[in-house]
Amino acid sequence: MNAAAIAAEVRAGRRQAADVAREAIAAARTDRFNAYTEITEARALAEAAAVDAAVAAGRDPGPLAGVPVAVKNLFDLEGVVTLAGSKINRDDPPAARDAFLVRRLTAAGAVMIGALNMDEYAYGFTTENEHHGPSRNPHDLSRMAGGSSGGSAAAVAGGLVPIALGSDTNGSIRVPSSLCGIWGLKPTYGRLSRQGGFLFAASFDHLGPFARSVADLALAYDAMQGEDAEDPAQHWVGPAPVSGLTGIAGLRIGIADDHFARNGHAEGFAAVAAVAKALGTDKRVTIPEAARGRAAAFLITMAEGGNLHLPNLRTRPDDFDVATRDRFLAGALLPAHWVQQAQRVRAAYRAAAMKVWEEVDVILAPATPYVAPAIGQNMVEVDGQTIPVRPNLGVYTQPISCIGWPVIAAPIADPAAIGAPQGLPIGVQLIAPPWREDALFRVAAHLETLGVCAAPTPKA
Amino acid sequence: MPDSPRFEPAEYARAAAAAIGLPLRDQHLPGVALNLSLAARMAQIVEALPLTPADEAAPAFVAANAARDVTSANAARDPASANAARDVTVAKAAPK
Numbered sequence: 001m002n003a004a005a006i007a008a009e010v011r012a013g014r015r016q017a018a019d020v021a022r023e024a025i026a027a028a029r030t031d032r033f034n035a036y037t038e039i040t041e042a043r044a045l046a047e048a049a050a051v052d053a054a055v056a057a058g059r060d061p062g063p064l065a066g067v068p069v070a071v072k073n074l075f076d077l078e079g080v081v082t083l084a085g086s087k088i089n090r091d092d093p094p095a096a097r098d099a100f101l102v103r104r105l106t107a108a109g110a111v112m113i114g115a116l117n118m119d120e121y122a123y124g125f126t127t128e129n130e131h132h133g134p135s136r137n138p139h140d141l142s143r144m145a146g147g148s149s150g151g152s153a154a155a156v157a158g159g160l161v162p163i164a165l166g167s168d169t170n171g172s173i174r175v176p177s178s179l180c181g182i183w184g185l186k187p188t189y190g191r192l193s194r195q196g197g198f199l200f201a202a203s204f205d206h207l208g209p210f211a212r213s214v215a216d217l218a219l220a221y222d223a224m225q226g227e228d229a230e231d232p233a234q235h236w237v238g239p240a241p242v243s244g245l246t247g248i249a250g251l252r253i254g255i256a257d258d259h260f261a262r263n264g265h266a267e268g269f270a271a272v273a274a275v276a277k278a279l280g281t282d283k284r285v286t287i288p289e290a291a292r293g294r295a296a297a298f299l300i301t302m303a304e305g306g307n308l309h310l311p312n313l314r315t316r317p318d319d320f321d322v323a324t325r326d327r328f329l330a331g332a333l334l335p336a337h338w339v340q341q342a343q344r345v346r347a348a349y350r351a352a353a354m355k356v357w358e359e360v361d362v363i364l365a366p367a368t369p370y371v372a373p374a375i376g377q378n379m380v381e382v383d384g385q386t387i388p389v390r391p392n393l394g395v396y397t398q399p400i401s402c403i404g405w406p407v408i409a410a411p412i413a414d415p416a417a418i419g420a421p422q423g424l425p426i427g428v429q430l431i432a433p434p435w436r437e438d439a440l441f442r443v444a445a446h447l448e449t450l451g452v453c454a455a456p457t458p459k460a
Numbered sequence: 461m462p463d464s465p466r467f468e469p470a471e472y473a474r475a476a477a478a479a480i481g482l483p484l485r486d487q488h489l490p491g492v493a494l495n496l497s498l499a500a501r502m503a504q505i506v507e508a509l510p511l512t513p514a515d516e517a518a519p520a521f522v523a524a525n526a527a528r529d530v531t532s533a534n535a536a537r538d539p540a541s542a543n544a545a546r547d548v549t550v551a552k553a554a555p556k
Contacts (some may be wrong), residue, residue, distance in 0.1 A: 044469075292509055295506050296506050299499060299503060302495075310480070314483065317488060325539065326494070329482070330491075331495075333473055333492070338503040342514045346518040347515065347517060348509060
């Protein structure tokens with residue numbers, strides 16, 4: 001059941017939040033996707049009881065009344081150790097309070113079921129976590145869920161919760177959304193507070209929601225908007241609710257070419273073509289210097305991550321996941337010139353890229369270059385070359401988060417119809433100018449109404 | 461311009477690690493060198509964009525986060541100033 005329906009039932013007193021919570025806890029306990037790393041049962045039951053008490057007393061329990069939610073395990077949950085996918089953080093004390101976005105969700109009536117698996121310290125696109133095991137794609141358990149918010153995407157796609165939260169530094173919400181076939185939102189950089197999130201590369205880190213419907217994505221996003229003086233990167237521009245927005249009248253929509261029309265397999269481009277056709281556009285636009293922006297993001301991410309983890313890299317490097325350790329070590333060693341030049345190129349790229357918004361209001365681009373690879377797969381053939389499969393998963397997402405533009409990852413409703421291998425899910429990035437999440441939600445709702453985009457139901 | 465010297469990632473890694481007090485273990489060196497080689501390729505892509513002295517880095521230092529931080533500082537002294545400052549901030553920052 002989706003979040004909006006649960007909240008409506010609970011608010012009307014037709015369903016007890018406690019029953020919904022018990023079902024979600026039972027689903028978490030039988031999780032076949034290795035999505036959960038922690039189940040916060042006592043907390044969930046207490047929160048559900050509070051919602052039921054509010055309903056019984058005639059008080060407003062909030063727009064997310066009784067909705068079960070779960071979060072990537074880099075979000076602080078009071079009383080729980082914030083693992084951020086690591087073994088090292090197991091030595092940390094439990095969080096003293098919830099992250100800002102968690103506080104917003106629970107204040108709106110949501111019920112916290114637990115914490116979800118991820119790539120160690122968010123440095124990956126696959127959630128093949130060495131310490132906790134790989135999260136599995138609900139559409140094919142032998143395949144990757146994507147990452148780094150893989151547990152979040154698997155939990156939502158697999159029906160364990162209707163809403164989950166993740167983080168996106170270079171594509172970590174959009175990549176698993178695409179591979180698991182659900183909706184994901186990476187808002188404008190600075191829109192939502194990141195307080196209480198274990199950061200990775202602060203100048204690119206975004207937090208955002210996953211859901212199986214546009215209405216649920218909007219419900220979660222609207223509940224989380226709020227000013228927070230504790231996040232130095234937040235640029236508060238006031239609330240801008242998106243629930244109920246629909247219709248694309250007046251929106252100029254373009255298709256990204258150049259970098260976004262190569263580097264991938266046929267299904268990535270077929271997904272974009274299907275969405276473009278439904279929206280009645282064949283206008284092509286170029287986001288200039290996107291490949292260079294990706295290179296800049298690659299270097300800055302490496303350097304910021306390496307610097308952040310240097311104390312542990314010095315004293316206990318073998319406690320890192322082997323998949324992230326050598327990248328963090330190398331990142332700590334980058335010449336200052338490479339990183340500073342990357343920061344200057346990032347600004348020049350932003351200035352050049354912003355001009356594209358003179359031509360269009362929304363841009364379509366592939367979300368991932370291919371459907372979910374098998375867990376453990378190392379290489380893939382793209383454009384006649386055999387390349388490492390994992391870093392290339394972010395080839396289309398990284399240039400966009402580099403300059404902070406908002407994106408909704410929209411799942412293709414019928415992947416088999418567009419020729420996706422084995423009918424596996426694949427998504428499309430809907431991209432807007434900074435602070436124009438409203439345009440994204442209008443296009444997303446329209447695509448859902450047309451039946452072109454929707455979260456496909458896992459077969460098994 | 462004379463040919464630039466060849467980048468030797470393993471050699472560089474050892475020297476740079478010493479500079480920042482990072483004990484680099486032998487078994488980690490191949491992976492570190494591989495990642496430095498990849499970073500060097502990314503750096504070449506970045507380097508190829510001509511920049512002028514006017515091209516500043518993306519992060520811009522902010523002395524105070526708009527009026528928000530000033531607002532908190534003033535609020536203790538003069539509660540009336542808090543609202544005024546916040547309203548100015550929101551008006552300036554509102555998207556078109």
